[in-house]
Amino acid sequence: MMTRKSGSNTDGRDNRGRFAAGNRGKPKGAKNRASLVALELFEGGVQDIAAAVIDQARAGDLTAARIVLDKVLPNAKERAIALPDLPSTDTAAGVSHAQQKILEAVATGVITPGEASTLSSVLEQRRKALETMELEQRIIALEEARHEPA
Known part of the structure; x- marks a missing residue:
């Protein structure tokens, strides 16, 4: 192992070549x-x-x-889409018709396939909400019928 002579310590190292206490070398972020x-x-x-x-x-x-x-120019991530002829989505049939309109909009170039996918996801969430509401109404009706006097 090479040792340093006691007079050559100009870079903050001790006689054994290690940094002396309090001297940690280059500061953080220093570039070579x-x-x-x-x-x-x-x-x-x-x-x-x-x-x-x-x-x-x-x-x-x-x-x-x-x-x-x-x-x-930054890439356009999203844009507002206007599909005025979308049917009401208050029923499962309405959601199905809306999906058809979205498919037609893609086919004619009004919206991109990615935009259609996003809209279809929104409609699918709407369909699930309608299904949940319908199931809740059925359960309530069954429970009421069960508790009615015969």
Whole structure:
């Protein structure tokens, strides 16, 4: 094992090469020299690269145009959908007709398949709620009939 001479302690280490008490080396988040050099090169060229990509997009390069648009315009996650001819969903038959209308809207391009899936999920929850309400009413009617005098 190599030991250090007692006069060469300039980096906060003891004679055995360990950090002395209270000295833990680099602070948290410190970058090494290679990372700093790469960051400097990158930052210096970003404007030139962006200008080149924009010029290519203006010249008709669709890949460059997609890159520019992806960075400038955020992806639309959701949008408001208006399907005015949806039937009432107060009955199971109404929910079924609404599902048919959603299918037709996808087929004609009014809404995307993803939007249809979301709407179908909402309708399925509505159908389950209707089913639960119907079962509750049946149970109440059976219990009342059971307790009525004969």
